[in-house]
Amino acid sequence: MQMPTQKTMTRHSEPIEPKIQPFAQMIKNNIRSYSMVVALVLIMLLFQLLTDGILLRPLNVTNLILQNSYILVLAIGMMLVIITGHIDLSVGSVAAFVGALAGILMVQHHVPMIVTVVLSLLLGALIGAWQGFWIAYVKIPAFIVTLASMLLFRGLTMVVLKGQSIAPFPKSFQNISSGFLPDVFHGKNIHLLTLIIGGLLSILFIWLEIKKRNNAKTYGFDVIPAAMFIGKLISIVVVITVFSYVLATYEGIPNILIILATLIVAYSFVANKTIVGRHIYAIGGNEKAAQLSGVKTKRVTFWVFVNMGVLAALSGLIFAARLNAATPKAGNLFELDAIAACFIGGASAYGGIGTVSGAIIGGLVMGVMNNGMSLLGLGIDWQQAIKGLVLLAAVAFDIYNKNKAS
Amino acid sequence: MSQFILEMRGITKEFPGVKALENVNLQVKEGEIHALCGENGAGKSTLMKVLSGVYPYGTYSGDILFKGGVCKFKDIKQSEELGIVIIHQELALIPYLSIAENIFLGNEQAKRGVINWNETIVKTKELLKKVGLNESPHTLVGNLGVGKQQLVEIAKALSKEVKLLILDEPTAALNEDDSENLLRLLLEFKKQGMTAIIISHKLNEISKVADSITILRDGKTIETLDMRKDHVTEDRIIKGMVGRDLTNRYPKREPNIGEVIFEVKNWNVYHPLHNERKVIDDVNFYIRKGEIVGIAGLMGAGRTELAMSIFGKSYGKKISGQIFKNGYEIDVSDVSKAIENGIAYVTEDRKGNGLILMDDIRKNITLSRLNKVAKKFVVDENKEIVESEKYRERLKIKTPSIFQKTEKLSGGNQQKVVLSKWIFAQPDILILDEPTRGIDVGAKYEIYTIINQLAQDGKGILLVSSELPEILGMCDRIYVMCEGRITGELSRDEATQENLMKLMTKTEVRG
Numbered sequence: 001m002q003m004p005t006q007k008t009m010t011r012h013s014e015p016i017e018p019k020i021q022p023f024a025q026m027i028k029n030n031i032r033s034y035s036m037v038v039a040l041v042l043i044m045l046l047f048q049l050l051t052d053g054i055l056l057r058p059l060n061v062t063n064l065i066l067q068n069s070y071i072l073v074l075a076i077g078m079m080l081v082i083i084t085g086h087i088d089l090s091v092g093s094v095a096a097f098v099g100a101l102a103g104i105l106m107v108q109h110h111v112p113m114i115v116t117v118v119l120s121l122l123l124g125a126l127i128g129a130w131q132g133f134w135i136a137y138v139k140i141p142a143f144i145v146t147l148a149s150m151l152l153f154r155g156l157t158m159v160v161l162k163g164q165s166i167a168p169f170p171k172s173f174q175n176i177s178s179g180f181l182p183d184v185f186h187g188k189n190i191h192l193l194t195l196i197i198g199g200l201l202s203i204l205f206i207w208l209e210i211k212k213r214n215n216a217k218t219y220g221f222d223v224i225p226a227a228m229f230i231g232k233l234i235s236i237v238v239v240i241t242v243f244s245y246v247l248a249t250y251e252g253i254p255n256i257l258i259i260l261a262t263l264i265v266a267y268s269f270v271a272n273k274t275i276v277g278r279h280i281y282a283i284g285g286n287e288k289a290a291q292l293s294g295v296k297t298k299r300v301t302f303w304v305f306v307n308m309g310v311l312a313a314l315s316g317l318i319f320a321a322r323l324n325a326a327t328p329k330a331g332n333l334f335e336l337d338a339i340a341a342c343f344i345g346g347a348s349a350y351g352g353i354g355t356v357s358g359a360i361i362g363g364l365v366m367g368v369m370n371n372g373m374s375l376l377g378l379g380i381d382w383q384q385a386i387k388g389l390v391l392l393a394a395v396a397f398d399i400y401n402k403n404k405a406s
Numbered sequence: 407m408s409q410f411i412l413e414m415r416g417i418t419k420e421f422p423g424v425k426a427l428e429n430v431n432l433q434v435k436e437g438e439i440h441a442l443c444g445e446n447g448a449g450k451s452t453l454m455k456v457l458s459g460v461y462p463y464g465t466y467s468g469d470i471l472f473k474g475g476v477c478k479f480k481d482i483k484q485s486e487e488l489g490i491v492i493i494h495q496e497l498a499l500i501p502y503l504s505i506a507e508n509i510f511l512g513n514e515q516a517k518r519g520v521i522n523w524n525e526t527i528v529k530t531k532e533l534l535k536k537v538g539l540n541e542s543p544h545t546l547v548g549n550l551g552v553g554k555q556q557l558v559e560i561a562k563a564l565s566k567e568v569k570l571l572i573l574d575e576p577t578a579a580l581n582e583d584d585s586e587n588l589l590r591l592l593l594e595f596k597k598q599g600m601t602a603i604i605i606s607h608k609l610n611e612i613s614k615v616a617d618s619i620t621i622l623r624d625g626k627t628i629e630t631l632d633m634r635k636d637h638v639t640e641d642r643i644i645k646g647m648v649g650r651d652l653t654n655r656y657p658k659r660e661p662n663i664g665e666v667i668f669e670v671k672n673w674n675v676y677h678p679l680h681n682e683r684k685v686i687d688d689v690n691f692y693i694r695k696g697e698i699v700g701i702a703g704l705m706g707a708g709r710t711e712l713a714m715s716i717f718g719k720s721y722g723k724k725i726s727g728q729i730f731k732n733g734y735e736i737d738v739s740d741v742s743k744a745i746e747n748g749i750a751y752v753t754e755d756r757k758g759n760g761l762i763l764m765d766d767i768r769k770n771i772t773l774s775r776l777n778k779v780a781k782k783f784v785v786d787e788n789k790e791i792v793e794s795e796k797y798r799e800r801l802k803i804k805t806p807s808i809f810q811k812t813e814k815l816s817g818g819n820q821q822k823v824v825l826s827k828w829i830f831a832q833p834d835i836l837i838l839d840e841p842t843r844g845i846d847v848g849a850k851y852e853i854y855t856i857i858n859q860l861a862q863d864g865k866g867i868l869l870v871s872s873e874l875p876e877i878l879g880m881c882d883r884i885y886v887m888c889e890g891r892i893t894g895e896l897s898r899d900e901a902t903q904e905n906l907m908k909l910m911t912k913t914e915v916r917g
Contacts, residue, residue: 285762293774294742
């Protein structure tokens with residue numbers, strides 16, 4: 001007869017797991033985000049080789065930033081939406097609609113640029129509030145609400161534009177997407193201001209890291225060994241320096257990069273460091289438990305969609321400025337690129353997991369692939385097919401990792 | 407060949423850290439109604455899951471003999487093929503399908519994948535006649551009441567040519583008439599030669615229909631009684647169910663009880679979906695400083711519903727009544743207000759409602775009171791880590807680090823995280839709903855120690871539990887609930903398992 005193995009029953013029969021240092025544990029918890037960084041670097045190296053070094057030329061790096069900015073802006077907002085366990089299919093249509101209205105205001109009615117931008121962002125917030133109301137308070141699934149909005153705002157875009165494009169925008173507006181920081185120091189062959197900003201960023205970064213480390217020390221926490229710490233600082237400083245040098249040899253820092261960097265820093269901060277950020281993750285992790293812990297789940301969900309609306313509007317403005325036209329076709333399929341960026345960047349389709357930096361990395365993986373494949377002369381048809389496979393592979397890799405872990 | 411249709415011999419089933427069943431024997435005679443009794447957690451449902459193949463052969467030890475043959479079920483399908491059909495406590499019907507579709511779900515009357523609807527309807531009509539349900543086969547199950555749904559379940563069982571019907575708490579959700587009807591039906595089937603096992607808490611029902619009765623306690627068979635020979639009374643059954651040694655399972659405490667800190671008056675709650683159903687009926691109770699007050703009751707008595715409706719109106723509709731703290735009426739209309747007013751609620755279902763399993767220990771502990779470790783809106787993670795570490799030490803959470811995801815912890819440690827979370831929220835009143843469900847004895851003891859310490863610190867504790875020994879071992883005063891009402895209030899000295907059980911089953915209408 002088969003006897004099951006008798007487990008020794010002690011008074012405390014819980015399994016004691018091997019001691020893992022908190023740092024090792026943190027790496028283990030974040031292995032997914034590191035692996036995507038590695039994947040991004042590998043993809044960049046691959047295309048760098050395949051394109052005989054065109055990919056990382058200053059002109060192309062600048063182009064990469066300009067081409068992907070509006071998707072990255074959407075991906076940031078989409079990440080928050082996905083973390084709460086929802087989805088937003090309407091962002092492309094909303095971006096188009098806002099871009100169209102901005103065109104009408106600025107080009108046809110000569111409203112000043114600043115006023116138009118503010119009105120556009122407010123409009124985005126209003127659209128987001130509309131969706132948030134149905135999703136958070138009436139409890140209609142986000143998939144349905146935003147699918148409806150996707151149709152609604154695509155239709156409205158065509159209505160307000162009467163099927164035609166509006167162009168051209170004033171130069172000041174175009175500068176959002178195609179302008180660069182002026183070089184106040186008038187470098188000869190090189191953009192001096194960019195190098196100086198790069199240097200300042202390096203110093204700022206080193207200062208923040210040291211402060212963080214000292215702070216952890218005063219609390220008596222384990223910190224990584226000094227040698228490793230210095231190695232980390234040096235590698236980051238090298239990356240910043242090389243990046244700013246590459247930009248400096250072309251036109252310098254694009255305006256859009258400043259907007260983008262501000263958004264990334266601000267949203268990472270909100271997601272990781274604030275109470276609201278914690279509440280967003282908690283809702284996606286277990287809405288019922290979050291609610292029973294005093295999280296105002298409806299209100300937070302509502303505001304996440306308002307935020308998405310604002311970022312969709314911003315994305316619409318950036319796109320219109322880059323194209324120098326408001327067109328009925330603007331923003332087509334943006335939502336899918338943004339969603340794909342989030343999932344490639346490690347978001348969970350069930351909510352609760354994902355980071356803003358992950359969304360950016362996911363967006364860059366797609367952006368570099370687009371750009372690289374275009375440089376190789378691959379058609380849009382093949383690009384799309386390969387992107388689809390990459391999305392599937394990234395998520396499959398994620399699931400595989402999770403199963404292996406448990 | 408024996409006289410028994412079913413014999414389960416020496417069944418032992420272990421879960422990590424808990425022995426759910428230990429050497430359990432069950433013998434059921436052909437053509438009888440056999441009752442299975444025991445407290446919540448005694449192992450009744452686990453035993454039936456072993457029998458029906460939910461826990462497949464190899465995950466338990468011991469033998470199952472059905473009609474003399476040894477059974478090694480791999481899944482439910484195999485046990486159903488032999489005619490062993492189980493009807494679970496939570497009905498497994500699909501509300502959007504018709505009666506006929508539900509009855510033949512998974513057992514479709516089909517040829518080469520094409521369903522013969524005429525035959526299905528004819529057979530359904532026959533089955534409905536057998537169970538005395540006068541409804542069209544096309545009626546959607548969602549449109550039926552619970553009683554009628556239960557009959558559909560039975561019809562479904564009959565459609566599988568059932569030899570042994572197992573009913574898990576079949577009348578728990580039914581009203582008096584429907585229960586009566588169901589029991590009559592069982593007796594009817596018995597006449598036609600069907601064997602049945604019925605799991606029930608309602609002892610009056612058992613005395614009415616059962617021929618013999620097996621009592622389980624703590625995963626062990628206590629005794630099997632013949633209802634006619636042994637002159638079994640309800641008291642006799644209760645004694646079998648609860649007669650267990652209480653020494654040393656509960657840490658000692660010298661109660662230090664102060665004035666009334668929390669009071670609930672005229673509390674009424676209606677069911678969130680069935681608007682006319684009253685779930686909590688005019689409940690009044692109070693808790694004093696440093697006092698552990700128990701709420702006892704059977705499943706469905708309304709204990710959790712009471713607790714959740716008090717905690718930020720998290721359950722129910724049309725809630726009326728007043729809540730006082732230190733003599734002043736307080737507003738608990740949503741969870742954050744309840745927390746601000748110093749109320750904490752440790753949920754019954756720690757995985758579903760208590761924890762965010764994908765998050766680490768630290769984030770779970772601080773979630774309900776993040777502003778304690780934050781400056782304005784920014785969480786100070788260093789402070790958070792220090793605070794969480796304190797709770798890890800104080801409650802002895804066994805984990806490599808506070809960055810461990812809570813899904814990786816054992817039940818006892820998960821419960822300690824939930825307790826940490828609510829102690830961290832600095833409440834004055836803690837409502838603990840089944841705080842030791844599904845955790846092993848050692849961890850239970852530790853949790854009782856924590857609860858005692860909280861009372862010692864002057865907090866008011868409301869302990870909701872379905873385990874009578876726990877209530878008796880821990881509480882200074884006990885309220886008993888039955889069908890949404892408080893049917894009695896006993897002091898520590900007055901309370902015995904027997905008189906608690908009597909109050910818990912006091913289903914008749916008040917005089």
